[in-house]
Amino acid sequence: MSFNYEQSFTIQGGNFTDAGVVSVFIKRTLQKMGIPSEILRRVAIATYESEINIISYARIGIIYIRVTPENIIINIDDEGPGIENIELAMRAGYSTADEKIREMGFGAGMGIPNIINCSDDFKLTSEVSKGTHLRILININTN
Amino acid sequence: MLGRNSISFKKRMNFVGVCLYNILLKSSRDRVTGIHFFQEMIVTLFDIIDILDAKVLVGRDQLNMEVRTAFSADLLSDVLAFAKAGSLLLTGLTNPQIVRTSSILDIAAIVLVRGKVAPDETLRLADELNIPILSTRYILFETSGRLYEHGIKGCVEKVGRDDYVSL
Ligand SMILES: Nc1ncnc2c1ncn2[C@@H]1O[C@H](COP(=O)(O)OP(=O)(O)OP(=O)(O)O)[C@@H](O)[C@H]1O
Ligand SMILES: [Mg+2]
Numbered sequence: 001m002s003f004n005y006e007q008s009f010t011i012q013g014g015n016f017t018d019a020g021v022v023s024v025f026i027k028r029t030l031q032k033m034g035i036p037s038e039i040l041r042r043v044a045i046a047t048y049e050s051e052i053n054i055i056s057y058a059r060i061g062i063i064y065i066r067v068t069p070e071n072i073i074i075n076i077d078d079e080g081p082g083i084e085n086i087e088l089a090m091r092a093g094y095s096t097a098d099e100k101i102r103e104m105g106f107g108a109g110m111g112i113p114n115i116i117n118c119s120d121d122f123k124l125t126s127e128v129s130k131g132t133h134l135r136i137l138i139n140i141n142t143n
Numbered sequence: 144m145l146g147r148n149s150i151s152f153k154k155r156m157n158f159v160g161v162c163l164y165n166i167l168l169k170s171s172r173d174r175v176t177g178i179h180f181f182q183e184m185i186v187t188l189f190d191i192i193d194i195l196d197a198k199v200l201v202g203r204d205q206l207n208m209e210v211r212t213a214f215s216a217d218l219l220s221d222v223l224a225f226a227k228a229g230s231l232l233l234t235g236l237t238n239p240q241i242v243r244t245s246s247i248l249d250i251a252a253i254v255l256v257r258g259k260v261a262p263d264e265t266l267r268l269a270d271e272l273n274i275p276i277l278s279t280r281y282i283l284f285e286t287s288g289r290l291y292e293h294g295i296k297g298c299v300e301k302v303g304r305d306d307y308v309s310l
Pocket of ligand 2: 049106107
């Protein structure tokens with residue numbers, strides 16, 4: 001089976017009401033394409049955690065997804081405060097989430113470690129008071 | 144209607160199961176085989192409603208669904224990190240994020256604990272995304288324990304490897 005698809009989505013920071021809408025849409029779209037369920041699950045978790053992070057911490061962000069026959073590439077770019085200590089942000093349990101985020105049930109500092117777990121390749125770069133960039137690669141292994 | 148038929152059918156099946164269990168126990172010196180057979184019994188949402196004295200908020204048409212594992216948490220961050228597809232989610236949270244998170248993870252159904260009822264927007268979304276929601280007055284500990292007694296297991300036992308730590 002060969003997959004070819006790409007799409008971009010804009011995520012508005014602070015829009016907690018719609019948190020997850022884009023990721024649920026992406027999951028459905030890839031499911032209809034026949035992406036294997038284990039791969040689908042990893043893509044869905046990675047996009048969802050990223051979407052929640054944009055809404056929680058950034059002003060605005062873009063999720064770009066590209067599906068090829070070999071792999072799935074997800075690029076996430078946001079304008080926002082950026083991350084000062086990336087090493088710390090990647091540790092399980094580290095969080096600067098405020099009350100509003102915690103009320104929703106998030107802010108345990110598990111998001112980025114979870115994205116890393118779901119990725120075959122992962123790159124996080126950030127510039128303080130500019131924004132954050134994530135590149136996630138997930139291989140499609142159809143055998 | 145369908146519900147009641149289903150339950151009595153299940154009760155009959157359970158009866159057959161218990162008889163078979165007794166036969167197995169008597170016919171074999173190996174008690175473990177019998178006990179193992181007993182533990183493999185199927186648990187559906189219908190049974191869970193009985194076990195937890197629960198109300199159905201969404202998904203009346205899906206109560207025949209079987210479940211084997213569950214995850215309990217009041218933090219969606221942890222649900223996302225550790226819950227497995229096909230599991231029940233036991234939680235005291237009621238916002239629409241419980242439904243979107245469940246949809247992302249292929250959670251089979253949600254059980255709200257401590258008598259919580261979800262707001263309309265959560266119920267609407269659950270209906271749209273086909274995720275049943277039950278509500279029980281038992282606390283999270285009792286809910287988990289009662290289900291465990293009926294053969295539902297945690298979807299993971301421990302997290303991480305030997306050296307795992309979380310800040
Ligand atoms: N896009 C972002 N912009 C700015 N800071 C971010 C961004 N994403 C993450 N961070 C910072 O990194 C920390 C860790 O993020 P991570 O997603 O791992 O956990 P969390 O969002 O705090 O909690 P969880 O994801 O478990 O609900 C955040 O608390 C925040 O300080
Ligand atoms: Mg996060």
